[in-house]
Amino acid sequence: MIVKKLSLVVSAFFSLAVCAQETAKADIELKPEVKLSYLDSIKSTFKKNDLAAKVDSLWMNELVSLDIYDDLTKDIQTINKDVTVDEELPTELLKQRLAAMNQKSPFEIEYNQGLENIIKSFLKNRKKSFSRLMALSEYYFPIFEDAFAKQNVPLEIKYLAVVESALNPKAVSKMGATGLWQFMYGTGKQYALKIDSYIDERSDPLKATAAASEYMTKMFNIFGDWELVLASYNSGPGNVTKAIRRSGGKTKYWDIRNYLPKETQGYVPAFLATMYLFEYHKEHGINPERAVVKNFETDTVAVKNQMSFKQLADLLDMPQSQIQLLNPSYKMGVVPFYQGEQHFIRLPKDKVATFVSNEEQIYAYVKYDKDFRATSSRLAVKYAPKAKPAAVKPAPVDNGDFEFYKVRKGDNLGAIAAKYDVNISDIKKWNNLKTNAVAIGRSLKIKAEEEAPVKAVPAVVDKEQAIASAENKEKTAVDMDYVVVAGDNLGSIAKKFGTTIAELKELNNLTSNNIGLGKTLIISKAAIVIEEPTSTAIASNSVDSFKKKAPSKNVSEDYYVKKGDSLYSISKKYPGVTISDIKKWNGIKDEDIKPGMKLKING
Template sequence: MIIKNTTLSFFLLFTAFAFSQNTIENSGIETIQKPASFLDSIKGSFVKYDHTVKSDSLWMNQIGTSLDIYNNLAAEINTVNIDKDIDAELPTSLLKERLAKMDSKSPFNIEYNQGLENLIKSFLKNRKKAFASQMAVAEYYFPIFEEALAKQNIPLEIKYLAVVESALNPKAISRVGATGLWQFMYNTGKQYNLNIDSYVDERSDPLKASAAAAQYMTNMFTIFNDWNLVLASYNSGPGNVNKAIRRSGGQQNFWDIKKHLPLETQGYVPAFLATMYIYEYHKEHGIIPKKALVRHFATDTVMVKKEMSFAQISNLLDIPVEQLEALNPSYKRNVIPCYSDKNHYLTLPSCKVGVFTSNEDKIYAYVAYEKEKNNQNKRTVFKKDSTVIASNSRVKYYKVKRGDNLSEIAKNNNVAVSDLKKWNHIKGNAVASGKSLKIIIEKNADTGAAFVSNQEKSKTIIVKDNTSVAAAESKNTIDKKDTLVANTANTYIVQKGDNLNTIAKKNNTTVAEIKEWNHLTSNNLKLGAALQVSSPAVETETQEAVAVVVPELKNIHYEVKKGDNLGSISKKFGSSIADLKNWNNLHSNNLAVGNVLTVAKNEVAINTNNATVDSFKKKELGTSAKNMDANYLVQKGDSLFSISKKYPGVTVSDLKKWNNITGDDLTPGMDLKIKG
């Protein structure tokens, strides 16, 4: 054991030294370098297998197609007219014959009625393509369901219930919070021993959730002794089924008590039977299942002994993160945690399990190295932050009172909510009464007085001594993403992604001069700070107070086109997928062509009617975009859209044309041409 530990330590020391030779310094830009040499040395020593096969990242897209059914199934069940025949190429006599065959070999009571016929015909008319895609996904999940059901001696047909519940999407979440393939509510999941915490939600685990669903069915069958009533109780609870039995005079048949059940449950069992029919007779109706990209027998599991992220596994095993997410849906943060009292398992394509198990020691050595490197980076950043606080700011503390919220506290202290949360390690928006909050105040915050004219109180800010920008009505200027650059003849407002190098280039000056004019002792900049970017000697006495115009901010909208998805729209406009979903109240990744989405919040409205802003735009901003060539160094988080906003009059298509760019992807460090 001592020899093994010494060897591992020497190996880590040697590879850390090798990695240090590959560090790239980029002045003013803080980037995370991928430890290429260390990663390559680890992977180069792996025991490999010749029979490995290519992993297909399209698996995630295949799962996504099933959302078509999941999102609209309930509405269709409740809106089908059960009294009127739907025109479809399925004679009633033939349907009755097929239902009778299904009934003869099934423990479910399958009776023909007009409502069931109409629902089957509605599915055939509107959802053939969706079912064809979903049947490919079923090749992966149905063997898992059948194994769990067989262990409890449950009818295997209940596997079709997961189609009705979640459309076979393990990440499906209903409007009331039911989650996973079998749509367990939080309390029910806990009752059936499904672990739910900050890192793991086993309601989305196909194996464990299927076992829990089978146990639930067993428990309900001992009560009702009828599988149709078991299904009804799964949807609305055993209490509602018992009420319906009493109200019907003691009837024990679903079709006899149906009208006494909740409306959703009335269509629930017919939807299950209609789904079973379509799976049984899909060939007769011309439904050709798509090719399954991943099948159950092509995967295997391995126990993970150390905490590791999907990104690390992806780098080591060359598996797309999207596929890891699809195969391991119960891990909420794309991290496999390590608990002392509980084992966690990783599902991988079978060809990768052998690589993982044969190289476990090397994989865990890489994870340990990554963890130590991240901890060292955190310590370095903390030291930098401490220096800034000591030299440029003062710290005060505020005790939270009852009724306070972060927005009001931030506003009263002239700081950003995001900074307040960062300084106090607050993740959400709630703050407990009595908690002491640390607030970092700039020493010059009170001396950089701001004067706002009565006539243009919400439009114009007067900045004195070029030290800071402050305004009572500027809530939308400093705190927002991609803050507007408010240039004047000698003043520059620091925006997201700026550093002294890029600011010096933009204003035809040097870093040393900017530091001298602004009395800066380090290269750290605060978002929203006003910097003097030209020599004070060129100013006239009348320039003591300089007007900085804040144009109107508006939301940016985009109409969804054919082929668009949230990922491509996110890249195009530089907004995260989470923001796009939040701004547009989206509960899934599905988009309809023609929908208008909000793709950016509080951006500058260039076509404003304000004369002052128009003049400012033509005289100042127009010069940099139209009358001279420039270069822009791409930084982390940039997109073509966000860069184009920095140069009014320049469009995304201009940037693509000038730099021979075909897609929307940008790499930090790229040098973009901005032509006049």
């Protein structure tokens, strides 16, 4: 009896084990195959350095915001140093602190009522701005101090960049002064800063700081007074010389201040007020808002071929805004290649490690991407349908390519631009914004790709005509699907396939921009797909999401009606198909069709 029970237990155990194995096998079989794009297949071969420190994305979002520059510049230009400001700071205590600063500085830091008013004004109205500026300074100040130490320039002049540009390397004044140190075009050229269509070294923190250091040294040799050096930096040495003459030959800033241009009269006090707030920020409850990444946690790598920030961002899994922040001198989001010159890209150290370890694959992808776009453009031009010239009409302000974002508390243009992977200047242009300030509750128009790449295939291309391509590339008419992978969003997918967010949402009946990982999206109908080049080792191992499918003559196909379609134009897309066929297959009595309507096409 015991043996019989034991047999039953053993038998039941083995049955459960077999059942579990079959269930596991079924689960494995039911898992959908995830298609990899060419880009993802290359990235899967990358060697990665997981021990390297990561950059805090919240801090990066803070860095790409430009709104402090507008606010601080307006304050410095309009602040009235003669109006008393009601803010808790005893005058005697301020005098003591200024005297302590004066002892360890080559600047003559003396108390006066105008300086007290500016300090109190900053404390009352700009505490949050200075908190953010201190986070920025953790990155930029080491660069400034290194350059100034080489030229024996007072390190305190680093605070001048706060007054000049609010530590924004892309800042541009109304007069065209550019960069952290606000060089005009002529001055930039005078100090050997390269300025062309691709590069503006006035925005390069290292080179622009070296130029500013050289300027300061020359001006000190002329005036022998650092306050007058600052005044000449703001208004030019000519205005300082005139002020000296008008004052009767006096050579101290505070003695000639009233003879200087109005803006320069508040310029040096604003510099000293900034120095005070940085020195005594803890006493006033001002601390950096974000975790910071210091300069030594980034490094540069030489780039051997032209590549775009978009390509780098895709390959290295980092936002374009972060690359723009670290490389502000590249004007068009492209690292150019000039024969006989070297260009460098600055990246977080973990990304530098990834780049250097995988250079061959990276340059292979860049070449592939360039060739693919060139071929797509040629085919689009060659097979574009001929149409009668139409009268040029102004583009509508709002169309299907735009979506709307409602500004919430804590938002700024930098964070919103990073969210949609677009530039701040684009958001300002789409919404006619003059400044970087945005009101809470305002709806902003966002366009994920302002100028979408030319589609590989126009929707109206005839199948037989496409097969006769002069490029001898193999093409096939297919329904194009794409499986969503990690890091995707509708904007990046639309850009990858040369379509728009609106078209993707229409084709897939999406009511929002949220897409789940692993979801299969319809990209287009009856599109032409170009076979990938296999000249590189990586290409042969890739499984592209838009791999060709063999055509079948006796299989029904769905077609989604687009704006401007008619039954006649649709029938022309399918050889041998007539209007009456489409009406019969879809039970249509008249020729009234609407965009988004699904039509069945047989044969």
